[in-house]
Amino acid sequence: MPYDALIIGAGLSGLSAGIRLAYYEKSVCILERHTTIGGLNSFYRLRNRNYDVGLHAVTNYAVRGTKHGPLPKLLRQLRMDWDDFRLLPQCGSAIDFPGCRLHFSNDFAEFRQQIIEAFPVQADGFHRFVQAVNDYDDMSLVPPPRSARMVLAEYLSDPMLIDMILCPLMFYGSATPHDMDFHQFVIMFKSIYYEGFGRPWEGVRHILKRLTKKYKSLGGELRLRGGVHKILLDGDRAVGVELDDGTQLEASTILSSAGSAETMRLCGEDRERNDAHPPGDISFMETLSPIEKQPAELGFPYTILFYSRTPEFHYNTPDEPLDLRSGIICSPNNFQYEKPLDEGMIRITALANPSFWINLSDDDYPHVKQEWTDKLLTAAQPLLPDYRSYVLDTDSFTPRTIRRFTGHLNGCVYGASQKSLAGDTPVRRLFLCGTDQGYLGIIGSMLSGITMANLHVLKGS
Amino acid sequence: MRPEQIRQVIVNILARIAPDEDLSQIRDDVPFREQMELDSMDFLDIVMELRKLYRIQIPEEDYFNLNTMDGTVNYLEPLLKNAGTPA
Numbered sequence: 001m002p003y004d005a006l007i008i009g010a011g012l013s014g015l016s017a018g019i020r021l022a023y024y025e026k027s028v029c030i031l032e033r034h035t036t037i038g039g040l041n042s043f044y045r046l047r048n049r050n051y052d053v054g055l056h057a058v059t060n061y062a063v064r065g066t067k068h069g070p071l072p073k074l075l076r077q078l079r080m081d082w083d084d085f086r087l088l089p090q091c092g093s094a095i096d097f098p099g100c101r102l103h104f105s106n107d108f109a110e111f112r113q114q115i116i117e118a119f120p121v122q123a124d125g126f127h128r129f130v131q132a133v134n135d136y137d138d139m140s141l142v143p144p145p146r147s148a149r150m151v152l153a154e155y156l157s158d159p160m161l162i163d164m165i166l167c168p169l170m171f172y173g174s175a176t177p178h179d180m181d182f183h184q185f186v187i188m189f190k191s192i193y194y195e196g197f198g199r200p201w202e203g204v205r206h207i208l209k210r211l212t213k214k215y216k217s218l219g220g221e222l223r224l225r226g227g228v229h230k231i232l233l234d235g236d237r238a239v240g241v242e243l244d245d246g247t248q249l250e251a252s253t254i255l256s257s258a259g260s261a262e263t264m265r266l267c268g269e270d271r272e273r274n275d276a277h278p279p280g281d282i283s284f285m286e287t288l289s290p291i292e293k294q295p296a297e298l299g300f301p302y303t304i305l306f307y308s309r310t311p312e313f314h315y316n317t318p319d320e321p322l323d324l325r326s327g328i329i330c331s332p333n334n335f336q337y338e339k340p341l342d343e344g345m346i347r348i349t350a351l352a353n354p355s356f357w358i359n360l361s362d363d364d365y366p367h368v369k370q371e372w373t374d375k376l377l378t379a380a381q382p383l384l385p386d387y388r389s390y391v392l393d394t395d396s397f398t399p400r401t402i403r404r405f406t407g408h409l410n411g412c413v414y415g416a417s418q419k420s421l422a423g424d425t426p427v428r429r430l431f432l433c434g435t436d437q438g439y440l441g442i443i444g445s446m447l448s449g450i451t452m453a454n455l456h457v458l459k460g461s
Numbered sequence: 462m463r464p465e466q467i468r469q470v471i472v473n474i475l476a477r478i479a480p481d482e483d484l485s486q487i488r489d490d491v492p493f494r495e496q497m498e499l500d501s502m503d504f505l506d507i508v509m510e511l512r513k514l515y516r517i518q519i520p521e522e523d524y525f526n527l528n529t530m531d532g533t534v535n536y537l538e539p540l541l542k543n544a545g546t547p548a
Contacts, residue, residue, distance in 0.1 A: 024509050065481050067498040076478055077502060454505055459521075 002250035003027045005457050006241055007449075008228050008266075009257035011039025011406075012442060013434035015211040017255050017449030019078050021457055022218035029249065030220065031241065033227030037212055039257065039406050040413065040435070041442060043205040046395055049343075051288055053397060053405075055204040056304055056330040056347065057197035058087055059172065059188075060443040061106050069195060070443045077450045084210045087198030090303035091296075091334040095164045096383060097308050102164055106196030119161050129155035138186045142421070148185035149178075163313035168192055168306045170315045171328050171349075173440035175280040175414035177316035184419075184440060191441050197303055199335045207442075228258075231266045231430065238267075238430035253457050257434030257449070259408050260416050260425070267427055277420070277436065280412040281317050283399035285352040287373050291344035292390040295331040299385035300346070303334040307383050315351070322372050323351040324379040346387060348380045354399035354410040369396055414440070423452045431456045462541045467534045470541075474510045478503050489530035511537070515544050 005021050007014045010032035021028040036042065041054030062071040064082040075082065092105045100118055104111035112130070116123045129152065137143075152162045166180070169188040174180045180188070200206040216222065227244040231254060240250040256263040264276035295301075308314075308326040315326075327350040333341050360368055373396045377388075399411030408415070419438030423431040431452055439448040462470070472484055475497070482497045493499050507527060508519045517540050519527075526536035 024513060067479075067481055072481065072498070073500070073502065076480075077506075079477065081480070451502075454502060458509055459505060 001027070002240070002252060003029055004251070005253045005255060005453075006031060006249060006251040007255045007257070007433075008241070008263070009039055009434065010037040010212075010222060010224070011257055011434060012041055012208070012211070012445040013437070013449035013452075014039075014255070014257045015208070015215055015449070016074075016078060016446040017433055017453040018215045018220045018222075019211065019218065020450050020453040022215055022220035023079060024458055025219075026457060028220050030215070030222045031226040031228050031243065031249075032222065032224050033244070033407065034405060035224055037222075037224075038204070038208050040402070040408075041204050041445075042208070042405065043203060047393060049290055049393060050203070050205070051395060052203040052205070052332070053286075055199075055442055056172075056328065056332070056349075057090060057199050057335075058085075058207075058443060059191040059195065059197060059441040061087060061089055061196045061198035063089075070191070070447060071195070074443055074446055074450070078211075078214065078446070080210065080214060084214075085207055086200040086202075088201065088335045088337055090197035090199075091301060091336060093168075093197065093304040093306070094302050095167055095306045097160055097164050097167075097313075098311050100160070100164070104193060104196075106198075108194050111193050115161070119158055122156050122158050122161055125155040125157070133186055133189055136182075136186045138183065138190070140183070143181075143183040146182035148180040148182045151182050151185075160311045163308065163311070165189075166315075167308060167313050167326070168304070170313075171306055173414055173444075174315065175282055175412070175419075175435070176417040177282065184438070187444070188440055191443070197335075199332060201335075201337050201339075201341070203332065204442075211446075228266055230268075231256075231263070231427075233267060233427065236426070237428040241266075252429065254430045255423075255433050255449070255452055255456070256430065257432070259412075259434075260418075260420065260432060260436040261409060262407055263425065263430070263432060263436075264427075267430070271427070274426075277416040277418040279409040280414060280416050281354050281410040282315075283317075283352050283354045283402060283411045283413050284349050285322055285357070285372065285376065285396060285398045286347055286349040287376055287394055287396040289346045289348075289377075289387075289394045290392045291346060291387050292392060293387070294333050294340055294344050295346060295387070296334060298344075298387050298390070300329075300331060300387070301334060302329070303331065305329040305383060307380075309379075318351055318353050321353055321356045321368070322376060324375060326350065327376070327380055329380055329383060343392065344387075344390070346384070348376055350376055350379075352399050354403075354412065357398040357400040358403060358411060360400070365400065369398060408435075423456060462544050464534050464538060467537050467541055468530060470514070471507075471530060471533055474507055474514075477510065478506045487530060489534075492528045493530070494528070507533075515541060517541070
């Protein structure tokens with residue numbers, strides 16, 4: 001019997017799509033190449049310590065019982081409970097540019113007040129800009145393309161304030177260099193500045209494990225080490241897949257979280273050339289340092305600190321291996337937990353050049369990675385208390401690591417710059433979910449899977 | 462099923478879809494949307510839950526009948542005439 005649906009990739013979007021389909025008694029199998037779930041947002045264990053990859057914080061935070069917004073919508077659709085995610089709110093974050101630091105929390109009024117105090121001349125424009133954000137229809141699947149920078153410039157005249165507002169939104173979701181589409185901007189603006197950050201005490205593994213448990217309890221199948229070698233076509237219609245081990249599976253519908261170019265490549269090289277959106281190349285390097293002390297004790301109280309050492313924020317693929325001018329410092333300790341994490345953790349992230357890292361030889365990679373890890377730590381040091389004597393271990397990942405574990409061609413983190421919000425591909429019964437569909441962030445990626453499952457499998461089935 | 466039993470089926474479905482809503486005060490003649498946070502995704506779920514429970518198909522052009530409790534019960538009465546009562 002053919003499956004009602006096959007899903008490529010056991011990340012947040014694929015698992016969420018699977019839950020929707022299994023709940024409504026569709027026969028569904030999720031195919032994951034790796035030995036573990038998660039994709040872009042995953043977790044690992046190294047030298048007896050747990051690490052998260054991807055997720056710094058869940059955006060779109062909402063307090064338990066909230067009825068409106070992306071998180072309540074997500075929980076409803078998954079038939080899951082607030083306890084399943086156990087999100088606890090951040091302690092507070094900041095954006096640091098030369099001579100100016102803006103604090104923000106999960107209460108938008110604080111951010112508004114910070115902007116008014118630091119940029120009094122811009123206050124009126126900022127109020128009007130916020131009104132424009134509120135009036136925008138961000139649920140549309142066919143939004144007209146518009147530059148976020150152009151819209152911002154209609155209301156604000158201080159270029160550094162514009163870059164400061166954009167900095168966290170770009171770092172946390174923009175697949176395009178320098179600018180964002182206004183539609184994506186509005187979604188990110190609300191998810192970060194209105195709703196804010198949260199995290200479960202156990203990190204992303206808690207959410208992934210709950211999703212997997214739910215999916216399996218509904219009868220969904222999950223095949224790890226089940227990499228898709230190609231998508232089988234009958235004319236211009238997808239009819240199944242062939243796995244790396246040669247197994248063939250038939251299905252009425254295929255949802256792919258592999259990425260647009262990566263998915264079309266699975267349909268054959270001609271399809272990739274003609275039909276795919278080119279893969280993005282925004283990617284990052286991150287160093288993760290467990291430390292003996294809680295970062296707040298050492299004088300680092302922030303959940304996330306976004307920084308640029310230049311007044312102009314450069315969001316693009318650097319010519320150098322890393323862009324040391326800007327970055328993100330995250331401490332997963334700085335959330336309002338009931339009990340502190342067992343160890344401190346400092347994560348430092350910066351834009352990286354994917355082709356540099358991917359093209360390094362296997363022999364050179366380890367020492368070049370070490371060299372740039374040191375440069376990144378040195379570059380971020382002025383923004384941090386000196387914690388170096390408390391470091392217990394350090395691990396780093398680069399675009400090369402991301403490519404290995406996600407299959408994204410350039411190790412890109414936010415997918416192709418051109419999104420397919422309706423999930424359509426030129427192949428019938430084959431649809432995209434995940435980063436290249438285009439809902440952003442952790443909650444967005446899960447809503448992406450849900451929306452595509454609803455639209456292309458459940459509705460009218 | 463009798464109308465009041467159908468009403469209970471709908472209340473149970475709404476409780477699953479929207480567990481954070483207080484359903485004891487629902488007015489049957491007022492659209493659901495005016496009383497609760499329900500969007501088009503949630504309406505799809507009402508239809509899908511009915512299909513899962515009673516194997517009934519509701520075509521998209523009939524969705525407008527489901528805007529209020531009264532409308533939903535009236536629409537479902539002939540379809541669920543011979544269905545067993547909910548557990």
